[in-house]
Each structure stands twice: as C-alpha cells, then as structure tokens.
Amino acid sequence: GAGVSQSPSNKVTEKGKDVELRCDPISGHTALYWYRQSLGQGLEFLIYFQGNSAPDKSGLPSDRFSAERTGGSVSTLTIQRTQQEDSAVYLCASSLDRPLGLAGVGTGELFFGEGSRLTVL
Amino acid sequence: AQRVTQPEKLLSVFKGAPVELKCNYSYSGSPELFWYVQYSRQRLQLLLRHISRESIKGFTADLNKGETSFHLKKPFAQEEDSAMYYCALQGAQKLVFGQGTRLTINP
Numbered sequence: 001g002a003g004v005s006q007s008p009s010n011k012v013t014e015k016g017k018d019v020e021l022r023c024d025p026i027s028g029h030t031a032l033y034w035y036r037q038s039l040g041q042g043l044e045f046l047i048y049f050q051g052n053s054a055p056d057k058s059g060l061p062s063d064r065f066s067a068e069r070t071g072g073s074v075s076t077l078t079i080q081r082t083q084q085e086d087s088a089v090y091l092c093a094s095s096l097d098r099p100l101g102l103a104g105v106g107t108g109e110l111f112f113g114e115g116s117r118l119t120v121l
Numbered sequence: 122a123q124r125v126t127q128p129e130k131l132l133s134v135f136k137g138a139p140v141e142l143k144c145n146y147s148y149s150g151s152p153e154l155f156w157y158v159q160y161s162r163q164r165l166q167l168l169l170r171h172i173s174r175e176s177i178k179g180f181t182a183d184l185n186k187g188e189t190s191f192h193l194k195k196p197f198a199q200e201e202d203s204a205m206y207y208c209a210l211q212g213a214q215k216l217v218f219g220q221g222t223r224l225t226i227n228p
Contacts, residue, residue: 033216035218042220042221043207043219043220043221045218048216050214056214056215091165093165109170110167112164114164
C-alpha cells in the first residue's frame with residue numbers, strides 16, 4: 001500500500017509477556033519515528049531512525065523497550081516483560097527527510113500509521 | 122532540550138465562534154513548528170507548518186519568537202473542526218509533540 005502500515009492493529013497480552021509491534025514505512029522514506037499515545041500523556045516520543053545514523057533512543061521509557069530498523073525500511077518495537085502502564089496506542093510515522101528550514105519538497109511532513117493498540121492485562 | 126506545551130487539554134466553542142488553540146515551545150535554536158490534527162477514526166495528519174505561511178481549512182498559525190508561541194486560530198469554527206490537535210516542534214533532529222488539545226465545536 002501507499003501508506004504507513006502497522007501490525008497488529010490490536011494486541012492484548014498478559015503482564016510479563018513480551019510483545020513485538022511492526023511498522024512498514026512508506027517506501028523511500030528515510031526517517032522513521034515511534035510514538036506512544038495515551039490518555040493524558042499526549043504523543044510521547046520514543047525513538048527516531050534517520051537513514052544510517054545512530055537512532056535517537058532518548059524517549060524510550062525503560063530498558064524493557066527496544067527498537068530495530070532493518071535495511072532502512074521495516075521497524076520492530078519490542079517491549080519485554082510488559083506492565084499494565086505500557087497499555088497505549090503505539091504510533092509509527094515516516095517522512096522523506098527531516099526539515100531543513102527551507103521551503104521545499106517533502107520537508108517535515110510525517111505520515112502516520114493507524115497505530116497498534118496494546119492492552120496489558 | 123526541546124519542549125512543547127499545550128495548556129488546554131479540552132476546548133469547547135460554539136459553531137461560528139472564533140477558536141484559538143494555544144501552543145508554547147522551548148528550544149534554544151531556530152524552531153520549525155507544525156500543527157497536526159486527528160479526526161475521529163482517522164490517522165494523525167499534518168494540518169499546517171509555519172514555514173509555509175499557509176491557511177488550511179481556514180486555520181492559520183503565526184510563529185511569535187518573542188513569546189515562543191505558535192497558536193492556531195480560526196475566525197469562525199465549524200462542526201467538522203472537532204478533533205484532536207497537536208502542536209509539534211522540529212529541532213535539530215527529532216519531532217516532538219505537545220500533549221494535545223481536544224477541540225469540540227458545539228452546534
């Protein structure tokens with residue numbers, strides 16, 4: 001498809017289990033983001049991949065969270081030993097490039113997936 | 122560090138009334154600012170960006186560096202404007218969002 005694709009769309013798991021969330025960005029997009037959306041917390045930045053640069057992991061809330069991006073395309077967000085507070089919608093977004101501060105083509109717009117709703121019982 | 126603050130979690134106005142969604146930011150460099158919107162059952166999407174100086178669906182936003190603000194305004198609200206609005210700041214690297222404001226337009 002032409003848009004950002006995320007799977008699964010819904011995931012219910014038991015506390016303590018590991019989960020993997022997948023993101024297929026738009027083909028050719030070099031930047032990929034993971035955000036967490038929860039009530040009262042807005043959109044919380046988790047991790048950012050840009051081309052071949054080292055990812056910005058500064059938003060990951062604990063060492064239970066990790067993410068990979070293979071071949072500059074598909075990304076997987078892994079949450080180990082899930083806790084109830086991990087329940088949220090996990091959003092993935094991709095963009096052509098980061099904004100350069102200049103008016104131009106394809107700068108700055110993030111294209112979002114529909115999200116993966118995670119419920120930890 | 123870069124930070125975006127949207128002081129209002131909820132905002133409710135009547136159809137036809139003016140609407141202003143507040144956004145303040147903190148960033149030491151030259152910021153690039155955006156408004157994103159999420160309508161019911163739809164994906165989060167870009168509404169407008171400050172470098173384009175555009176008006177989208179009647180909305181405008183002016184960057185005020187003195188007040189470090191990027192408020193979103195529309196002179197006459199419409200029912201279809203009801204949605205979740207997020208202000209976002211692009212720093213040297215990542216894009217950071219505020220907590221969002223849920224706008225409800227009453228008929």
